Structure formats: structure tokens, C-alpha cells
């Protein structure tokens with residue numbers, strides 16, 4: 001495959017910069033995209049006629065809950081052009097756990113879509129599983145605030161003690177250092193909903209130091225929407241972390 005050449009001929013080329021599409025041909029050479037300008041005179045290689053079609057870089061699915069399915073090397077997403085998946089959203093990641101994975105499974109099975117056969121005690125272990133089993137797409141895991149909270153305080157839906165917050169911070173730092181792309185919260189779901197703004201600010205400072213992403217499922221998308229947005233914007237301003245508000249919407253006719 002790596003030596004293979006393939007000419008994508010006469011498509012409408014979108015280069016990913018946001019610029020309008022232009023008609024062009026693209027040569028894939030040795031597994032890499034060659035400069036489109038060099039593709040015009042290419043002969044002697046297989047040609048895919050792309051007239052009437054668009055040529056685009058792979059799509060990044062920035063909000064996926066396929067943390068477990070990416071390990072099955074399935075083809076549904078790659079067939080839709082998704083080449084990168086950001087998993088671990090809304091506070092749910094399949095790691096870490098302390099001791100027994102039972103509580104983590106109880107917390108996250110609903111969103112991860114499977115009750116048994118999963119659970120990694122550290123981000124590093126999950127990333128190793130991705131490396132081994134996920135060959136079709138790039139996987140960028142976030143570490144979930146809910147999963148971290150379950151690891152240090154079980155399902156308790158209350159402010160953390162200083163000792164618990166210290167342990168949670170250590171697990172967050174370890175996860176980011178191991179290679180997680182960022183940190184996610186699910187503030188509508190227990191036990192993450194028990195976090196006050198001070199806890200989130202402390203954790204967002206850790207994210208900011210690493211330059212990674214903070215993604216949040218906010219406290220409300222309905223009557224409390226504007227307060228929820230304000231809390232998140234204030235967190236980003238106070239800490240300097242990169243903020244992504246997940247599935248931003250106003251839910252319910254009244255809102």
C-alpha cells in the first residue's frame with residue numbers, strides 16, 4: 001500500500017482551509033498526498049474519475065462516544081469519511097478506575113454502549129489498546145471528569161474534599177501526560193454535576209498548562225442555558241484553557 005500511486009482526477013478539491021473548492025487532480029503517492037499542482041501530468045498509475053465529486057481531507061468527528069467501538073476496528077465511520085475521532089466526551093471515559101472497575105462501568109455503560117468487557121485502570125492502558133486495535137482511524141481520547149470523580153469518590157454527588165481533589169488532579173495530570181487530547185465534563189450528569197465552579201477552575205488550570213482541550217456538556221441547555229454558557233466562558237477566561245461547548249443548542253420551545 002505504501003508504494004501505491006493513485007490519481008484522483010478532476011474533482012472539486014476542498015483543501016480544509018475553508019477556501020472555496022477548486023477543480024483539481026490529486027496524486028496519492030507512497031501513501032501520502034502529493035502537491036495537487038504536480039498531479040496534472042501524471043500517467044501510468046490507476047485513476048479514479050472524480051468528476052462530479054468532492055475531494056476533501058478526512059473529517060474529524062469532534063464529539064464521539066465510540067470509545068469502545070473504535071477498538072473493534074469497524075468501518076462505518078471511515079466509510080463516511082471520518083478519519084479522526086475525539087472520544088471521551090461529556091465526562092465519560094472508559095478509564096481510569098481505582099481497584100475495581102465495577103463503579104466506573106455502572107457510571108459509563110449507558111453512554112459507552114456496553115456493560116462488560118471494557119475498563120482500563122489508566123489512560124496509558126487505554127491508549128495502548130487503541131494503538132493495538134484501532135487501525136482505521138486516529139483516536140483522540142479526552143479523559144472524563146465523571147470517570148475521574150468516580151475513581152476518587154465513587155458516585156458521591158457533592159463537593160470533593162481537598163484530598164479527593166488532589167487525587168483527581170493527579171489522575172488528570174497523568175492522563176494528559178500519557179497522551180489524552182484533553183478533558184471533558186458532563187455537568188448535567190451525576191457525579192460530575194456535584195462539582196462547583198471552584199473545582200472546575202482548578203481542573204481547567206491543569207488543562208490550560210498543557211495547552212490541551214476542555215470540552216463540556218454544560219449544566220443546562222434549557223432554562224439555565226445562558227448561566228451555563230456564562231460559567232464556561234468565565235472558566236476559559238479565568239484559566240486560559242481552550243474551551244469547546246459540546247452540542248450547543250437551546251432545548252425546548254420556550255428557550
Ligand SMILES: [Zn+2]
Nearest residue numbers: 089090217246
Ligand atoms: Zn453530552
